[in-house]
Amino acid sequence: MAFTSIPFLVAFLPVTFIVYWLFFKHIRLQNMILLLASCIFYGMMNVKYLLFLWASIGITFFGVHYGYRHRLRRPDTQKKIYKIVLVFNFFILILFKYTNFAIGNINWILQPFGRQIGVAKILLPVGLSFYIFQSSTYLFHMIKTGEEPEKSFIRYALFVSFFPTIVSGPIQRSEEMLPKIREKKVLSYHTFREAIFIFLWGAFLKMVIADRIALFTGTVLKNYKNYGSVVLILSACLYSVQIYADFSGYSHMAIAVAKLFGYDLFENFHQPYFATNIPDFWRRWHISLTKWLTDYIYIPLGGNRRGVIRKYIHIFIVFLVSGIWHGAAWTFIVWGLLHAGYQIIGQMTKKKREKLYQQLNIKTEAIGFIWWQRFGVFFLTTFAWIFFSASSLHQALGYIRRIFIAPVQMWVLFDGSLAKTGMKNIDWWILILSILLLLIVSKYRENKINAKILVDQNIATRYVIYILLFFVIIIFGVYGPDYSAANFIYAGF
Numbered sequence: 001m002a003f004t005s006i007p008f009l010v011a012f013l014p015v016t017f018i019v020y021w022l023f024f025k026h027i028r029l030q031n032m033i034l035l036l037a038s039c040i041f042y043g044m045m046n047v048k049y050l051l052f053l054w055a056s057i058g059i060t061f062f063g064v065h066y067g068y069r070h071r072l073r074r075p076d077t078q079k080k081i082y083k084i085v086l087v088f089n090f091f092i093l094i095l096f097k098y099t100n101f102a103i104g105n106i107n108w109i110l111q112p113f114g115r116q117i118g119v120a121k122i123l124l125p126v127g128l129s130f131y132i133f134q135s136s137t138y139l140f141h142m143i144k145t146g147e148e149p150e151k152s153f154i155r156y157a158l159f160v161s162f163f164p165t166i167v168s169g170p171i172q173r174s175e176e177m178l179p180k181i182r183e184k185k186v187l188s189y190h191t192f193r194e195a196i197f198i199f200l201w202g203a204f205l206k207m208v209i210a211d212r213i214a215l216f217t218g219t220v221l222k223n224y225k226n227y228g229s230v231v232l233i234l235s236a237c238l239y240s241v242q243i244y245a246d247f248s249g250y251s252h253m254a255i256a257v258a259k260l261f262g263y264d265l266f267e268n269f270h271q272p273y274f275a276t277n278i279p280d281f282w283r284r285w286h287i288s289l290t291k292w293l294t295d296y297i298y299i300p301l302g303g304n305r306r307g308v309i310r311k312y313i314h315i316f317i318v319f320l321v322s323g324i325w326h327g328a329a330w331t332f333i334v335w336g337l338l339h340a341g342y343q344i345i346g347q348m349t350k351k352k353r354e355k356l357y358q359q360l361n362i363k364t365e366a367i368g369f370i371w372w373q374r375f376g377v378f379f380l381t382t383f384a385w386i387f388f389s390a391s392s393l394h395q396a397l398g399y400i401r402r403i404f405i406a407p408v409q410m411w412v413l414f415d416g417s418l419a420k421t422g423m424k425n426i427d428w429w430i431l432i433l434s435i436l437l438l439l440i441v442s443k444y445r446e447n448k449i450n451a452k453i454l455v456d457q458n459i460a461t462r463y464v465i466y467i468l469l470f471f472v473i474i475i476f477g478v479y480g481p482d483y484s485a486a487n488f489i490y491a492g493f
Contacts, residue, residue, distance in 0.1 A: 001044050003253040004203050004477075012041065017260055027184055031154050034162070034261060041163040042127075049125040053161060056092060060085055060135050061156045064142055064149045071146065079143055086139040093132045096122055101328035127167040129325055133292055135160050138174035140296055150174075155181045162263075164254040168247065170268040170288035185262025195259035200469040201441075202252025207477035209434050210246035212427055213238045215478065219422035221389060224399045228409035231421065232402055239389050240382045241435060244272065247286070271442045273381075276373035278342040281381060289325070293318050312347075316340045331387045331396055338384040430476050 001008050016037040023029040043050045067081030100119050107116050138159070142149060150156045159177050160166075220227055220235035227235075251268040258265045268287050275281035282290050298318045304311040316337070323336020357364055383400075390396035412418065419425045 001041060003199075003250070003257065004207055012037070013257065013260075020261060021187065024185065027182070028154070030185065031152075031158050031181060035154055035158045038158065038161040038163040038166065042161065042166055045126050046123075048123055052092060052096070052125045052128065053131065053166075054157075056089055056132065056135055057157050057160050059088055060139065060160075061150070061153055063088075064139070067142075068149050075146070078146065082139055082143045086136060086143070089132050089135050089139070093128060096124055097128060098324075098328045130169050130171060131160050131166055133171050133289075133325075134165070134169075134174075136296070137172070137292070138178075141173075141175050150178055162258075164257040164261075164263075165265065168250050168254070169286075170251055170254065170265055171292055172265065172288070180263055187260070187262055191259055195256040196466065197256075197469075198252050198259070199256035200466065200473065202249040202254075202256060203473050203477070204434075204469055205245040205249030205252065205438070207249075207473055209431065209438065210242050210249060211478035212423065212431050212434075212476075213242035213245070215422035215427070216418075217242055217389070221395070221399070224395075224402055227402075227406065227421075228412060229403045229406045230409055230412055231418075232399065232406065234413075236382050236386055236399075236403075237378075239385050240273070240378065241438075243385065243388075244269070245438070271446050273378055274374060274442060274446050275377050276370060278339065278346055278377060278380065281377055282339070289322070293322060297321060312344045315343050319343070326388070330393050331390050334393065334396070335384050335388040338380075338387065342380055342384075434476075 001012065003009075016033070020030055020033050020037075023033065039050060042053060063081060063085035067078045067085070070077040070081070099122055103117050103119055110116060138150075138156070150159075155178060158181055159172070159174060162172075162177075165172060217235050217239045220231060221239075224232060248269045255265045255267070266288070270284040270287065272281050272285035275284050298314055301314045301317065302310055303314060319336040319340035320333065321336075322339070323333040326332045326335070356362075362369060386399055387393070387396045390399065416425070418428060423431070
């Protein structure tokens with residue numbers, strides 16, 4: 001059940017919203033209502049998913065409480081139990097997400113010997129990586145502090161299963177989210193207006209931009225051997241926009257829905273393609289995952305405190321984990337390692353580049369140079385996205401090779417050929433105008449102008465914006481017969 005689906009918008013969300021706020025004086029009842037709604041939301045995708053979710057919730061909650069009983073007599077045992085529970089959670093993730101990947105690689109090794117291992121029939125729950133990482137923040141916090149665990153099973157279960165975030169994040173921290181769950185909620189008219197605007201903007205990104213681009217990029221990627229280099233480069237560049245609009249759109253809608261129930265979630269994106277270098281890109285892209293990887297892998301390994309070589313090794317490990325987290329395929333691993341390489345090479349050459357800029361008298365603060373850096377970041381990330389979007393390394397490498405050996409054929413941009421690649425001419429004009437609007441809004445947001453500024457406008461201006469966005473989505477949104485949560489790219493992770 002996607003945020004943009006009719007059942008969610010006309011039934012699930014309004015019913016949950018009304019019932020939830022009927023009991024605004026009773027925090028415990030509100031939490032129970034949200035927990036029930038979250039189970040319904042997740043279970044409607046596949047009832048079996050709930051078994052994995054509740055196994056993680058139950059083992060973690062009761063395991064931590066069991067470990068806490070040893071705090072006085074056996075403090076070492078307390079932490080050991082916490083770590084066992086943590087390993088159990090990651091075991092669930094590894095078992096159900098990576099078993100067949102491991103079997104496939106073993107079979108590749110055994111192939112010359114004429115031996116094979118049967119592929120296991122394993123169900124991979126939607127959002128498994130997200131809620132396992134979210135659960136782990138609670139366990140890491142307990143291991144670090146040793147403080148009293150959450151007393152309420154309902155509150156902890158809601159923290160893990162909260163329906164706006166369970167499918168694709170943003171990944172919340174227990175030390176930030178659990179206190180919010182305990183608090184009495186208040187929904188002001190201003191917050192309600194802000195939530196509506198943020199939701200509409202997220203739906204615009206997803207349905208008008210991302211899903212429209214997908215018609216083109218999906219066609220080109222599957223049949224890349226039939227296209228020239230210009231179309232292939234255009235498709236790669238548009239995929240960069242597609243995945244941003246898709247995931248950022250989901251995150252905006254998740255933040256908006258959470259606001260309707262009195263929860264403030266932190267932003268997951270901050271104009272990533274306005275970044276001037278790759279580290280800056282990762283401070284802006286999927287911020288909740290970047291913070292998780294930094295706090296729970298990079299810093300514990302030693303960060304940048306143990307010498308240059310060790311720092312590069314730590315960066316390599318972090319992005320290897322990031323690639324594997326995104327998917328059980330070599331394409332994701334290569335994508336992660338490319339970003340590791342970008343960061344390491346960037347840091348290795350930083351002083352030489354700065355010296356070169358001085359020698360050439362290049363003003364690094366000039367707007368032209370800043371946009372040149374942004375173009376460089378977009379080029380590097382777009383190249384990496386080719387591997388991310390491909391179904392195999394063979395397809396990704398074939399796509400890249402085709403860019404260099406295929407005819408250039410610049411005229412295809414103007415002779416109507418693009419109308420035969422999944423999108424009609426009107427779709428291209430809608431897309432161009434939509435991306436232009438996205439650039440304008442991104443520029444305003446880069447200048448610290450956000451949704452709160454817009455919802456503070458006079459009532460006429462506000463409702464013109466709301467109505468325009470609504471009708472743009474209704475008229476120009478792309479709809480499919482199987483439109484569901486799985487249509488969001490990051491829901492697969």
